[in-house]
Amino acid sequence: MRWKETFIPTLKELPAEAEITSHRLMLRAGLMRKLTSGVYTYLPLGIRAIKKVEAIVREEMDGAGGTELLLPILHPAELWRESRRWDHYGVELMRIKDRHGRNFALGPTHEEVITDLLRGEIRSYRDLPILLYQIQTKFRDEIRPRFGVIRAREFLMKDAYSFHPDESSLNQTYQRMYQAYSRIFTRCGLSFRPVEADSGAIGGDVTHEFMVLAQNGESEVLTCPGCGYAATQERAESRTSKPVDEAPLAKELVHTPGLKTVEEVSGFLGVEPKRLVKTILYRTDGGFVAALIRGDREINEIKLMRALGVEDLQMATPDEILRLTGAPLGFSGPVGLEGVGILADYSLQGGGNFVVGANREDHHLINVNYGRDFRVDGFFDLLLAQKGDSCARCGKPLSSGRGIEVGQIFKLGTKYSESMKAHFLDQKGKERPFVMGCYGIGITRTVAAVIEQYHDQDGIIWPLSVAPYQVLILPLNITHPPSKEAAEKLYSQLGDLEVLLDDREERAGVKFKDADLVGIPLRVTIGERSLQEGKVEIKLRSEPTSISVSIEEVPQKVRSLLEKISSLAKVDSQCNIGRMKSPLDEIYEQGINEKE
Ligand code: ATP
Ligand code: MG
Numbered sequence: 001m002r003w004k005e006t007f008i009p010t011l012k013e014l015p016a017e018a019e020i021t022s023h024r025l026m027l028r029a030g031l032m033r034k035l036t037s038g039v040y041t042y043l044p045l046g047i048r049a050i051k052k053v054e055a056i057v058r059e060e061m062d063g064a065g066g067t068e069l070l071l072p073i074l075h076p077a078e079l080w081r082e083s084r085r086w087d088h089y090g091v092e093l094m095r096i097k098d099r100h101g102r103n104f105a106l107g108p109t110h111e112e113v114i115t116d117l118l119r120g121e122i123r124s125y126r127d128l129p130i131l132l133y134q135i136q137t138k139f140r141d142e143i144r145p146r147f148g149v150i151r152a153r154e155f156l157m158k159d160a161y162s163f164h165p166d167e168s169s170l171n172q173t174y175q176r177m178y179q180a181y182s183r184i185f186t187r188c189g190l191s192f193r194p195v196e197a198d199s200g201a202i203g204g205d206v207t208h209e210f211m212v213l214a215q216n217g218e219s220e221v222l223t224c225p226g227c228g229y230a231a232t233q234e235r236a237e238s239r240t241s242k243p244v245d246e247a248p249l250a251k252e253l254v255h256t257p258g259l260k261t262v263e264e265v266s267g268f269l270g271v272e273p274k275r276l277v278k279t280i281l282y283r284t285d286g287g288f289v290a291a292l293i294r295g296d297r298e299i300n301e302i303k304l305m306r307a308l309g310v311e312d313l314q315m316a317t318p319d320e321i322l323r324l325t326g327a328p329l330g331f332s333g334p335v336g337l338e339g340v341g342i343l344a345d346y347s348l349q350g351g352g353n354f355v356v357g358a359n360r361e362d363h364h365l366i367n368v369n370y371g372r373d374f375r376v377d378g379f380f381d382l383l384l385a386q387k388g389d390s391c392a393r394c395g396k397p398l399s400s401g402r403g404i405e406v407g408q409i410f411k412l413g414t415k416y417s418e419s420m421k422a423h424f425l426d427q428k429g430k431e432r433p434f435v436m437g438c439y440g441i442g443i444t445r446t447v448a449a450v451i452e453q454y455h456d457q458d459g460i461i462w463p464l465s466v467a468p469y470q471v472l473i474l475p476l477n478i479t480h481p482p483s484k485e486a487a488e489k490l491y492s493q494l495g496d497l498e499v500l501l502d503d504r505e506e507r508a509g510v511k512f513k514d515a516d517l518v519g520i521p522l523r524v525t526i527g528e529r530s531l532q533e534g535k536v537e538i539k540l541r542s543e544p545t546s547i548s549v550s551i552e553e554v555p556q557k558v559r560s561l562l563e564k565i566s567s568l569a570k571v572d573s574q575c576n577i578g579r580m581k582s583p584l585d586e587i588y589e590q591g592i593n594e595k596e
Pocket of ligand 1: 140149150152155157405407408442444445446
């Protein structure tokens, strides 16, 4: 492709709207433009990178036994009512009406549509298992679209769904998807890690997220250096120190005028924050509940929902708190609290002499002890895990890091097949609900994640596997006839490769800057002076230095260098699952020794 014939609108200035590197570079390198909040146009370079990721995904999905189809974007509301997600998915579901006033959703995910399809088609266990996937535009009305295509409202996803006669068949496919995902992200050059996760609105019990390690990641990941346990913060199980056992002292009411926060109360009383117990009131479908957590820690609301077996939860309003406890917000406590269920975190089991709200304005109780002074309906793991907590499996302290979730796989079980009455006949002729799995990859988010991991201060450094072009031919002065001729000759000699020829009549400085910004892995620079000696320069975008090569040797040299970088990026058949390092890291460490 000739630069002048395509459309690569690079930007010199930093776009003000972009907060993180990948977003800035996707705009600056002319990969995309914003239409409106969370909605992007993919420009020629952008769509080429996207197609590369898609091709890798297709190859690996096909290799794992998947078959591609294409489901509609427009979903009738009735389907979403069957699964009850018309209500439960909430405001993230984009909803529209047709001319007759019928309700529709723009698909954020396709469990309903695929289940509806297969319940009408697959009758017998003989036709199972089956794994179907699509690559398609998804819509989610995200509360805070940001970071470009990392959190968009319209984005590309690969989503796959599997249907099985039983759990063990699901487990096999789940394992295969886990491996396929590991291969896909490795082939994209990414350093990533599969972690245990929470299933959120999709449902099901077992799920893993594939996290690309990145400082700008929105997810916090907790890992155990001892046993290798890794989980999202939402999911992570951890233990923290229990209160020291001490003799219960006499309970006392203390006046704490206007002191509501943990810091204010603990400062005033001269006790450690962890001596306090926070009592947080929530409204659920099944009534109000109080959750108790140590003063210095936070409740993990997802764990609380699980403990309660509810799908939704809201913090009680100040009015509700007043009605339930008789005191304004900031003075709630478990002593004498009637009419609400009380759940406590494990870290409150044992010791005592706690400080709690007195359910009376401007008052707290000190030396409060479980059993003697208050009851709970149960102890659960309600703790939002954090770095330094003990691993729930092996006891070693947990570390934390940030990640971008690029994919997630779920064992759904029969959640959708039961609610949507999707049944097949088993070997004994008995009707059973399908056992299902689903598997998503954010295609556009993956492109952004690659850029987060592969860039420098000058621009993108594409790994070969997802680069929009492999080779950039850069004649410094296209109006110089011998340079132009050499460039055109090379362009046709390398015609079987993906080559971009910068045929613009721009200054050399502008062309170099754009070359670095756009980040094509291999650059061939044709300069007037070296050309007189029959030489041109070859440079890898990932390497600081270039090599001088005689013009006749260029095609062969280019091919061998590309071969070299691509073989480093190939996945070995073992595919080291969950590797922290990508194969391309090697090239960064060793450099390329081609200076002879
Ligand atoms: P998140 O927790 O980041 O909102 P999710 O868990 O809701 O994502 P899934 O339903 O698991 O997302 O979707 C599968 C994949 O689609 C995700 O792993 C992610 O890569 C991608 N994805 C999800 N939401 C978005 C979005 N708003 N913009 C771009 N990609 C997204
Ligand atoms: Mg997810």
